[in-house]
Amino acid sequence: MHSGLVAIPADIREFDGYSWHAAPDQYIMAAVKGSNVLPLIVPALADGTDVDMVLDRVDGVLISGSRTNVHPSNYGEPETEHHGPFDPARDLLSIALIRRTIERGIPLLAICRGIQELNVALGGSLATEIQALPGRMDHRKPQTEDRDAAFAIRHSIKVKEGSCLASIVGHGDVNVNSLHRQAISELAPRLAVEAVAEDGTIEAVSVIDAKGFAIGVQWHPEYWVGNDEISDKIFAAFGDAVRARHAHPAAAAAAE
Numbered sequence: 001m002h003s004g005l006v007a008i009p010a011d012i013r014e015f016d017g018y019s020w021h022a023a024p025d026q027y028i029m030a031a032v033k034g035s036n037v038l039p040l041i042v043p044a045l046a047d048g049t050d051v052d053m054v055l056d057r058v059d060g061v062l063i064s065g066s067r068t069n070v071h072p073s074n075y076g077e078p079e080t081e082h083h084g085p086f087d088p089a090r091d092l093l094s095i096a097l098i099r100r101t102i103e104r105g106i107p108l109l110a111i112c113r114g115i116q117e118l119n120v121a122l123g124g125s126l127a128t129e130i131q132a133l134p135g136r137m138d139h140r141k142p143q144t145e146d147r148d149a150a151f152a153i154r155h156s157i158k159v160k161e162g163s164c165l166a167s168i169v170g171h172g173d174v175n176v177n178s179l180h181r182q183a184i185s186e187l188a189p190r191l192a193v194e195a196v197a198e199d200g201t202i203e204a205v206s207v208i209d210a211k212g213f214a215i216g217v218q219w220h221p222e223y224w225v226g227n228d229e230i231s232d233k234i235f236a237a238f239g240d241a242v243r244a245r246h247a248h249p250a251a252a253a254a255a256e
């Protein structure tokens with residue numbers, strides 16, 4: 001039996017002749033199998049959502065990756081041809097959800113587009129086409145139809161000693177996958193860097209003085225849950241935080 005309900009903001013996707021509010025299966029299954037929680041996909045309404053109505057009912061929030069990019073107007077930069085594709089309804093939902101999740105101390109795990117939204121939600125900015133920047137590696141998704149190859153572990157990162165992430169996976173070198181062309185540029189004032197790649201790309205952050213679990217990672221631990229110790233540890237730690245909140249709702253509400 002799963003214990004704890006976790007909100008996952010939907011993407012808007014076009015297929016089968018319809019618009020869908022959808023979340024990728026790999027996040028749903030990582031939450032189910034790696035965290036032992038029940039995921040709840042939250043629709044991305046174009047006019048906005050009462051996120052507190054959602055947060056009153058869940059014990060955690062998982063922000064997924066997605067091929068779309070946060071619209072640069074959310075961090076005060078003009079749109080260029082390099083910024084798309086966009087999903088403005090997802091931006092609207094995720095940014096509002098992240099802000100209130102942190103304010104209320106509800107456990108938060110943000111992955112790939114999620115860490116980028118976390119940084120933007122707290123006042124930071126993003127760099128685009130980072131592979132074209134001097135000294136940076138190519139972090140983009142490998143060109144292959146083979147999903148295991150696309151999500152294969154590709155480069156190492158350094159997890160900082162004493163960080164929240166180090167308390168979960170240990171500090172030092174960790175090998176991760178990479179499927180992104182944007183990354184954190186200006187770090188939001190309330191975020192601490194937890195891990196960096198060899199080229200300086202910020203790979204993990206935590207929320208400073210967070211009331212609860214609040215971590216973002218630029219890579220995709222969800223894909224290898226069940227097959228990779230580091231991925232398992234991250235989802236297990238998130239699940240533990242979600243269950244702790246679920247088990248003591250009165251204490252959680254009093255702490256808000």
Ligand SMILES: N[C@@H](CCC(=O)NCCCC(=O)O)C(=O)O
Pocket residue numbers: 064065066067068069070111112113114116141179180181182183
């Ligand atoms: N805006 C981001 C998106 C990164 C991300 O979340 N990627 C997951 C999608 C994987 C896929 O393409 O299948 C960026 O930096 O590119």
